[in-house]
Amino acid sequence: MEKTWNNKAWFMVLPVLVLVAFSAVIPLMTVVNYSVQDTFGNNEFFWAGTDWFQDVLESDRFWDALTRNLIFSAIILAIEIPLGIVIALNMPKRGIGVPICLVLMALPLLIPWNVVGTIWQVFGRVDIGLLGRVVASMGINYNYVQNPIDAWVTLIIMDVWHWTSLVVLLCYAGLVSIPDAYYQAAKIDGASRWSVFRYIQLPKMKRVLLIAFLLRFMDSFMIYTEPFVVTGGGPGNSTTFLSIDLVKMAIGQFDLGPAAALSIIYFLIILLLSWIFYTVMTTSDAQG
Amino acid sequence: MARINLDHIRHAYGARPKSEADYALKEVHHEWNDGGAYALLGPSGCGKTTLLNIISGLINPSEGRILFDGTDVTHLTTQHRNIAQVFQFPVIYDTMTVYDNLAFPLRNRHVPETEVDRRVKEIVEMIGLGGWANKTARGLTADQKQKISLGRGLVRSDVSAILFDEPLTVIDPEMKWVLRSQIKRLHKQFGFTMVYVTHDQTEALTFADKVVVMYDGQIVQIGTPAELFERPRHTFVGYFIGSPGMNVLPAEIAGNTAAIGDQSITLNFQPQIKAGAKTELGIRPEFISLGREGMPVSINKVEDIGRHKIVRASFADRPISIIVDEDREIPAEPRVTFDPKAINIYADSWRVGGEA
Numbered sequence A: 001m002e003k004t005w006n007n008k009a010w011f012m013v014l015p016v017l018v019l020v021a022f023s024a025v026i027p028l029m030t031v032v033n034y035s036v037q038d039t040f041g042n043n044e045f046f047w048a049g050t051d052w053f054q055d056v057l058e059s060d061r062f063w064d065a066l067t068r069n070l071i072f073s074a075i076i077l078a079i080e081i082p083l084g085i086v087i088a089l090n091m092p093k094r095g096i097g098v099p100i101c102l103v104l105m106a107l108p109l110l111i112p113w114n115v116v117g118t119i120w121q122v123f124g125r126v127d128i129g130l131l132g133r134v135v136a137s138m139g140i141n142y143n144y145v146q147n148p149i150d151a152w153v154t155l156i157i158m159d160v161w162h163w164t165s166l167v168v169l170l171c172y173a174g175l176v177s178i179p180d181a182y183y184q185a186a187k188i189d190g191a192s193r194w195s196v197f198r199y200i201q202l203p204k205m206k207r208v209l210l211i212a213f214l215l216r217f218m219d220s221f222m223i224y225t226e227p228f229v230v231t232g233g234g235p236g237n238s239t240t241f242l243s244i245d246l247v248k249m250a251i252g253q254f255d256l257g258p259a260a261a262l263s264i265i266y267f268l269i270i271l272l273l274s275w276i277f278y279t280v281m282t283t284s285d286a287q288g
Numbered sequence B: 001m002a003r004i005n006l007d008h009i010r011h012a013y014g015a016r017p018k019s020e021a022d023y024a025l026k027e028v029h030h031e032w033n034d035g036g037a038y039a040l041l042g043p044s045g046c047g048k049t050t051l052l053n054i055i056s057g058l059i060n061p062s063e064g065r066i067l068f069d070g071t072d073v074t075h076l077t078t079q080h081r082n083i084a085q086v087f088q089f090p091v092i093y094d095t096m097t098v099y100d101n102l103a104f105p106l107r108n109r110h111v112p113e114t115e116v117d118r119r120v121k122e123i124v125e126m127i128g129l130g131g132w133a134n135k136t137a138r139g140l141t142a143d144q145k146q147k148i149s150l151g152r153g154l155v156r157s158d159v160s161a162i163l164f165d166e167p168l169t170v171i172d173p174e175m176k177w178v179l180r181s182q183i184k185r186l187h188k189q190f191g192f193t194m195v196y197v198t199h200d201q202t203e204a205l206t207f208a209d210k211v212v213v214m215y216d217g218q219i220v221q222i223g224t225p226a227e228l229f230e231r232p233r234h235t236f237v238g239y240f241i242g243s244p245g246m247n248v249l250p251a252e253i254a255g256n257t258a259a260i261g262d263q264s265i266t267l268n269f270q271p272q273i274k275a276g277a278k279t280e281l282g283i284r285p286e287f288i289s290l291g292r293e294g295m296p297v298s299i300n301k302v303e304d305i306g307r308h309k310i311v312r313a314s315f316a317d318r319p320i321s322i323i324v325d326e327d328r329e330i331p332a333e334p335r336v337t338f339d340p341k342a343i344n345i346y347a348d349s350w351r352v353g354g355e356a
């Protein structure tokens, strides 16, 4: 097909550009603006160059939080992706079970983040929470307020409970698009359960898995509300992720310069990692 | 290599079939001889695929038993039946290469790699994809995919039977001819029982020793191509086989005469007919002769199709087709005679014999 060049086409995307400008570009530019200036109040600003960026990159606080983020995302992906696949594989393909399972799966996705946080905060409390009481009665000393490991376990379980459904639904959509003839052919060819997964189901799920992987990575890397509600970043700094730290810095300490620099670094890290994942996964897809 | 018995097989897809109409297969009771080549012919939705899936074990029949060489295999899984099947819609594993696709059924059965290599190389040449062996199967054209699908069915040499479900539909005519003769050659070489579903009656008639005609969930006739042509057991077989199909005319039968409208025809036998049955006379267009003698007809249209002409005419107010030789003149006052040996009588659509 021949490409037609028509400059009028730009007018068509103008509304979107305006919207994006107001919702994303302009706020981002203000952040950029803050990140390169210093102020002592009174709306007086001084050029600070890359000082704030250096400060952020040289602080242990930043690297510690970044490490926590990376570990958290790695754990989340390592649990939710395989678990999502396994659940999707075991969902019914037809009959009355299908709508029931779909609704059950969709439920956690419909609950707002802060409500999820509150639910689990109460659920996990040793004094009044059901989960906390049950775990405690089994003789396990569980307390997410004091024990960093318990706090992490709580956050991870929460996220798995909240978001595995997304992976399940995406995988399920891929699975139901496989015609019956493939399974029949696999039976005739004597394929094992594993071969069916490896050569029929996985290839069909590959695209949706890529989306699931990216969504879950970006989302878990930006985690904020749950630790904010449940642990408030503690005990100590054990659940202080970049986002929590950022808010502490910007609103708690009102260090706008470093906070803006951190925002930009944070944004670039997510962009870079997503781009790397995307490239790696799509090129391996093309080689098939 | 196996003799396959279908013992009173019935199948309904729904859980609780209420009436006869709920059955996709009404009743199939039949033996497929060891090493036979069968063509399965029938209109869309008559149950051909269902029957194949029951033989291969992909579907469990609602009623009846399946026996391979006398052993009941009704409850054996597909894997344990040692049957190859080529599906109506091509299935390929598109992350694998063409070679690996063909090797897949063998490797799953732990065939030694040297043997796998030998078989796959033979098949890949046979289906004309020699240069493609190491390409991934994704992005191949529809006919290449169908060839791979066919190849996977043919790659195992030790199967009891191979079931083909319209395996050559999207393949171009010339290649179709080549593949068909290759399948025949493999059949001779390995002697597997072969069931071949097709819509194409020339394919069926040239390909198989026995042709099985299905209609509305039943096998209506099994026979050699000549038997199907000369003695269709059911009016459907008469219509379906032959081009144009058999002329079927409502007729009153009394003794050994058949009356069609105001014409009466003397039969060379006396059909035994139950009272109240709907009776019809069947005669193929090839066995009607058009000339100056016999019963009057009026001609509506003459189609010249090369080797011969098809005359569309009205006989006793019924449309009939007549095949006449290319160089034959059509008389001004045409009359027809029916070859008595080629007349079949049907009661409620089923052929009735009689005392000759």
Ligand SMILES: Nc1ncnc2c1ncn2[C@@H]1O[C@H](COP(=O)(O)OP(=O)(O)OP(=O)(O)O)[C@@H](O)[C@H]1O
Binding pocket: B013, B014, B024, B042, B043, B044, B045, B046, B047, B048, B049, B050, B051, B088
């Ligand atoms: N999975 C199924 N569930 C319910 N009904 C089915 C199913 N498969 C086939 N049928 C029905 O069973 C009947 C026979 O179908 P079948 O596929 O065996 O026909 P066929 O002879 O192979 O037709 P075609 O020439 O179109 O392939 C049809 O009426 C069809 O609608």
Ligand SMILES: [Mg+2]
Binding pocket: B048, B049, B050, B088, B165
């Ligand atoms: Mg079919």
